[in-house]
Amino acid sequence: MEVAAQITVDPSKIMQVGTGFFGTKTLLTAVNMELFTILAKRELSGNEIQTKLSLHSRSLYDFLDALVAMGFLKRKGIKESALYSNAEDTDLFLDKNKPSYIGGILEMCNNRLYPFWNNLEDGLKTGLQQNEAKDGGQSPFEVIYADPDKLREFIRAMTGVQMGNFIAFANGFDFSNYKTLCDIGGSGGTLSAHVAMKNPHMQCTTFDLPPVSPIAQENLDAMGLGDKVKVVSGDFFTDNFPKADVITMGQILHDWGTKDKKMLVKKAYNALPKGGAFVVIENLIDDDRRKNAFGLLMSLNMLIETPEGYDISTSDFDGLAKEAGFVKTSIIPLAGPSSAGIAIK
Template sequence: MLTETISGNTVLTPTRIMQTGFAFWSSKVLLSAVNFKLFTLLAHGSKTAEEIRTALDLQQRGLPDFLDALVALNFLYRHGNGSEAKYCNTLESDTYLDKNKATYVGGILEMANNRLFPVWSHLEEALQTGRPQNEGKNGAKPIFETMYSDEKRLEEFIAAMGGIQIGNFIEFARQFNFSGHYTHCDVGGAGANLSIQIALHNPAIQSISWDLPKVEAIAARNIQLNKLGDRVVARSGDFFTDEFPRADVITMGNILHDWDLEQKKLLIQKAYNALPAGGALVVIENVIDDERRENAFGLLMSLNMLVETYGGFDYTAADFTSWAKETGFTQVDIMHLTGPASALIAYK
C-alpha cells in the first residue's frame, strides 16, 4: 500500500517499496518448496515437520520457519502447534503444484529456480550491455542451441512451457470459433499441448504440432497419452529455414517474443504464406497494453527476453497489428485468456 490512514490523517509509507524490494525472499521460499517436491509429498496426506524433514532429507535448523513461512504465504495449511502440528497443501497448491497431477504448473517454477533466478541477478549488466546473461553470455552458444543440445534440460524446458501456458491454451481452445476451419498447425508446438487442447475441444479439427526434430518424440508421446493419434500428429522442421505446413489456423504460443523485429516479421510472413484466404494466425503472449502502464508481467517478461536472448522482446497489440497489416493481414482481434495473457488473431 502507498498510504495508511492514522487518526484521520493520510500518511505516506514505504510498505509497497519494501514488499517489492524483498519479494525475492518469498519467491525463493516457494521455488525451493517446488524443487524439494514438498507439495507432491503432501498430496499423499498431511505430515509433521519431522516427517517432512526425514522424507526430504533436510536439517532441523530453519525448517519450522520454512514451513510456517509457506503457511503465512498461503501455500500450506497447518493444523495445531508445536512438534505435533501437521502440514498439508492448500487447494491451490494441491491442484497446481503436485507433480503427479495433469494440472501441475511447477515446471516453469523449476526452471525459474534452476535457471532464471541466477540469471536475473545480472539484470543490471544486461541493461548496461544489451547482452543475454545466461548460457549465451560471453559469446557462448545461444540459449535455444544450448537447451536443445541437452536432453534433460530440453525436457525441463518443454514441461515448463507446457505448464505455464496450459490455462491459456484451454481458454483459447474453448473461445476461438473454429467453424469453417478444419486444419490447424502449432508452429513451435513443443510438447503438443496447444494442439491437444484444440483437438479435445474441437472434434472436427486435424492438428499438426510442428517443432525441431529433437522435440518431435516428446510431442508424439504426449499425443499418445491423450489418445489423439488419429487427429493430432507431431512433425518436425525449422521455422526459419523451412516453409510452414499449410493449415486453416496457424498458432504460435510464446514464440514471437523470443526473436528480434526482423525475425518476428519473417515468421509472420511465413504464416501468411501458409494460410488460405479467410485463415487466421494466432499468437498467444503476455501482450503488453498499448499504453505500457498496466501489464507489469508482460513488461517483466520482455525484460526476461533481455537476459535470455540476443534480440527478443514482448510487444503491444498495436505493435503486432502494424506488423500483421504490413504483411497483408486485413484484420486483427484480441482475445483475453487468463491472467496477463491474450491471443492476437490476424485474419488473411
C-alpha cells in the same frame, strides 16, 4: 494554528516488491525440494518433513510457517504439534505426480533464471543477454535440445505454464469456419490437442524441430490423440510453414528481434488462405504500458535470455500483422496476463 495534513503515502508497496525475492525464493526452494509432491501423499509433521528433506532444525518451522502464511500450505496445531498439508492450488499444480503440474517452469526459475536476474543492470546497460551464453558459453537452448531428457523436462515446463492459455483459446475461439490448424513451434503438441478435443471437426498439425517430434507424439498418444493430431518436423526459420486455415504460435514471437518477428509473421501470412487466421498467444502488453506488469517483466526476461527478444504490445501486433498483409486484427483475453492476438488474411 494549522494542523499539518496527515501523511497518507505508505511505503508498504515499496517494501513488498523490494523484498519480494524472500517469498519467491522460499516458494521456489520448496518446489525444488518437492515438498508439495511429498505432502500430496499425506499430511506430515515438521519432524517428518525435516527427515524427508534432510533439513536442519534451526529454521525448519520458519520455512514451513512462511509457506503457511503465504497460503501455500495448511497447518493444524503449531510447531512440534503441527501437521502440514498442501493448500488446494499447490496440491493441484505443484504435485509432480499430477498431469496438472506446472512446477517445471518454477524449477527452471530456481535453477537458472534466479541467479541470472542478478545481472539485470548489466543487461540494461549493454543490451546483451545475461544467461549461460553471456561469456561465450553455449546457449541454454543448444544444451537443452542436445539432451533428450533435458528437452523432455523443458517441454513439460513450457506446457505447464501455457496449459490454461491453450484451454482458454480452444474454448474461446470460433473454429466453425475453419477445418485445419498448424501450431508453429508446437512443442509437446498441447495446443493442437486441446483444439482437437474441443473442436472434433478440426484437423490439427503440430510443427517443431526434429528432436521434439517423438516427445510430441508420446504426449499425443498418452492423451489418446495420436491419430487425431499430426506431428510434422521442420525449422520455422528455414522451412515454409505447412498450409492451414489457422496458423498459431504460442510464446514464439517474443523470443526474437523485430526482423525475425516480421519474417515469421510473413511466413504465417503466406501459409494461410484468404480469410485464414493467424493467432499469437503471448503476454501482450497493453498499449498504455501501465497494466500488464507481467508482460513487461517477461520482456525484461527476454533481455536476460535472448540476444534480441522482447514482448510486444497489442498495437505492435497490429502493426506487424498489417505490414505482412493481414486486413484486420482482434484480441481475446486468455488466462492471467496472456492474450490471443488474431489477424485475418
